[in-house]
Amino acid sequence: MKVKMKLELKDEPGTLIKALLPISKYGGNIVYVVHDREKKLPNGNITVQISIEANKDQVREIKNALEDEDIGILSIDEVKLIEDLAFIMIGHIVDTDIKDTIDRVDNTGFAEVIDLNLKMPNIKKESSARIIIRATGKEEMKKCVDLINKIANEKDFVLIYPLMLETQNERD
Amino acid sequence: MKEIKISIIGFGSIGKGLVREIIEKRDFLLRKGYDLKVVAIADKNSSEIDINGLDLANVLKKEEYSYNKTALDIIYEVKQDIMVECTPSNIIDGNPGLSHILAALNSRINVVTSNKGPFVVAYDKIIESADKNNVSIGYEATVGGAIPIINLIKSNIRADKILSIKGILNGTCNYILTRMQKEMLDYEEALFEAKELGIAETDESYDVKGIDTASKLVILANSLMKMNVKYTDVKVEGITRITREALELAEEIDCTIKLIGEVNKEERLLRVAPRLVPFNHPLSVGGTLNVIMLNTDIAGEITITGRGAGPKETSSAILSDIINIADERL
Numbered sequence: 001m002k003v004k005m006k007l008e009l010k011d012e013p014g015t016l017i018k019a020l021l022p023i024s025k026y027g028g029n030i031v032y033v034v035h036d037r038e039k040k041l042p043n044g045n046i047t048v049q050i051s052i053e054a055n056k057d058q059v060r061e062i063k064n065a066l067e068d069e070d071i072g073i074l075s076i077d078e079v080k081l082i083e084d085l086a087f088i089m090i091g092h093i094v095d096t097d098i099k100d101t102i103d104r105v106d107n108t109g110f111a112e113v114i115d116l117n118l119k120m121p122n123i124k125k126e127s128s129a130r131i132i133i134r135a136t137g138k139e140e141m142k143k144c145v146d147l148i149n150k151i152a153n154e155k156d157f158v159l160i161y162p163l164m165l166e167t168q169n170e171r172d
Numbered sequence: 173m174k175e176i177k178i179s180i181i182g183f184g185s186i187g188k189g190l191v192r193e194i195i196e197k198r199d200f201l202l203r204k205g206y207d208l209k210v211v212a213i214a215d216k217n218s219s220e221i222d223i224n225g226l227d228l229a230n231v232l233k234k235e236e237y238s239y240n241k242t243a244l245d246i247i248y249e250v251k252q253d254i255m256v257e258c259t260p261s262n263i264i265d266g267n268p269g270l271s272h273i274l275a276a277l278n279s280r281i282n283v284v285t286s287n288k289g290p291f292v293v294a295y296d297k298i299i300e301s302a303d304k305n306n307v308s309i310g311y312e313a314t315v316g317g318a319i320p321i322i323n324l325i326k327s328n329i330r331a332d333k334i335l336s337i338k339g340i341l342n343g344t345c346n347y348i349l350t351r352m353q354k355e356m357l358d359y360e361e362a363l364f365e366a367k368e369l370g371i372a373e374t375d376e377s378y379d380v381k382g383i384d385t386a387s388k389l390v391i392l393a394n395s396l397m398k399m400n401v402k403y404t405d406v407k408v409e410g411i412t413r414i415t416r417e418a419l420e421l422a423e424e425i426d427c428t429i430k431l432i433g434e435v436n437k438e439e440r441l442l443r444v445a446p447r448l449v450p451f452n453h454p455l456s457v458g459g460t461l462n463v464i465m466l467n468t469d470i471a472g473e474i475t476i477t478g479r480g481a482g483p484k485e486t487s488s489a490i491l492s493d494i495i496n497i498a499d500e501r502l
Contacts, residue, residue, distance in 0.1 A: 086425055086427075086448065087448075088418050088421055088422060088429070088448060090413050090414065090415055090418050091413075117421055117424070119415075119417035119418075119420065119421060120417075121415070121416075121417055125415070126413065126415060127417070128415045128417035128418040128420075128421055129421070130421040130422075130424070130425070158409065158413045158414070158446065159445075160414075160418065160422075160429055160445075160446050160447060160448055161445065161447055161448065162427075162447065162448045163338075163430075163432065163447045163448060163449045163450070163453065163455065164450075
């Protein structure tokens with residue numbers, strides 16, 4: 001999982017490396033480090049934002065090690081569910097059992113429908129829905145996209161994917 | 173001064189548009205050292221021929237042509253450097269364009285064309301024939317109208333591998349979706365308006381069902397990414413079921429819906445489908461514009477946008493190909 005940490009460091013040589021060492025020691029993978037020396041805290045210290053990929057145990061160990069080193073942890077934004085994607089579906093969304101559509105995503109265990117917006121202009125016309133799906137990671141989201149595709153095929157929905165589907169995967 | 177003798181096979185809107193640009197650009201091209209002469213034009217059943225160069229303004233005025241020689245007669249009998257093939261596209265068997273192109277190449281005549289059909293059904297065969305006969309084939313006008321995508325990659329992106337291409341390759345679909353979003357029109361209303369304005373053809377199915385976009389995708393995949401694919405390899409979904417409400421739902425999350433053609437080499441993915449495109453994304457261009465985004469291994473993303481259709485825009489691509497061939501071969 002991805003974890004964003006905001007740390008407080010003294011503006012002295014060597015403090016950044018002190019903050020990074022525990023991360024590599026416990027197997028965390030640093031995604032980015034933003035070291036902003038322009039913005040100082042009222043006490044003269046500076047902040048550094050670090051995004052790492054690590055599992056829960058590793059995060060706990062890293063946190064303890066940082067505290068042992070007297071490095072202030074301003075925040076840990078532990079993002080459990082990291083992939084959100086919006087899709088639009090067009091078809092007979094309600095008549096084809098909307099609850100089944102949602103349940104099948106929720107029952108995967110790694111993804112859930114976190115938002116659904118439905119527009120039904122009139123009974124004869126096809127309705128349109130926007131669903132936002134949250135998955136626990138990229139691979140999980142890929143599986144979820146396959147599932148949604150399958151549901152759309154079964155229920156004869158037009159599925160409008162987000163453009164960035166593949167680009168995101170290519171870049172990361 | 174280089175003399176370039178061309179024939180124009182297929183004298184509909186594209187062929188006539190080309191002749192208008194040739195008249196317009198005559199002095200400009202002469203100053204650059206190119207004396208472009210149209211020695212023959214051929215319509216379905218009739219033709220005009222003058223081996224010293226036709227009086228083009230006069231040809232445009234005519235409703236009937238003087239000779240009953242066919243396209244193939246002209247290819248075989250009239251001495252020319254380049255045959256410009258502008259007959260209507262047919263993606264089932266590529267004809268009549270394919271037979272014209274192969275006849276010309278096998279007669280050692282260079283070819284420039286705007287016709288997608290032959291390239292969708294027989295890309296390899298055409299390229300092999302050109303190579304075997306040591307002549308050139310220019311097909312920039314088959315994809316993206318005035319956007320120089322093929323020549324851009326062939327001439328200027330030389331060491332990169334093209335990983336993926338995605339874009340809006342059909343102006344009619346883009347116009348319809350743009351109008352649906354801007355004016356909150358239903359699909360049928362926007363289509364009607366597009367037909368009234370001459371942006372959509374009387375039979376719109378080729379455009380709105382995604383067939384045109386898929387054909388262009390096949391050409392890009394084969395010619396720029398060496399993928400060796402056929403039309404039937406493309407997953408195609410058009411825009412006919414897109415609703416006004418879907419566009420509203422997209423707009424609420426700062427997106428629009430565009431018909432995107434996408435090819436990805438590693439995933440062997442070829443798809444034409446309506447997609448959610450953020451308003452601030454480079455592919456979010458409106459009206460009848462086309463746009464193409466490449467992703468290459470060295471350069472990363474490159475986006476190029478411009479007018480995708482119309483006789484004048486297509487002429488830009490055809491003339492570029494003609495001059496390129498003149499530089500290389502004549």
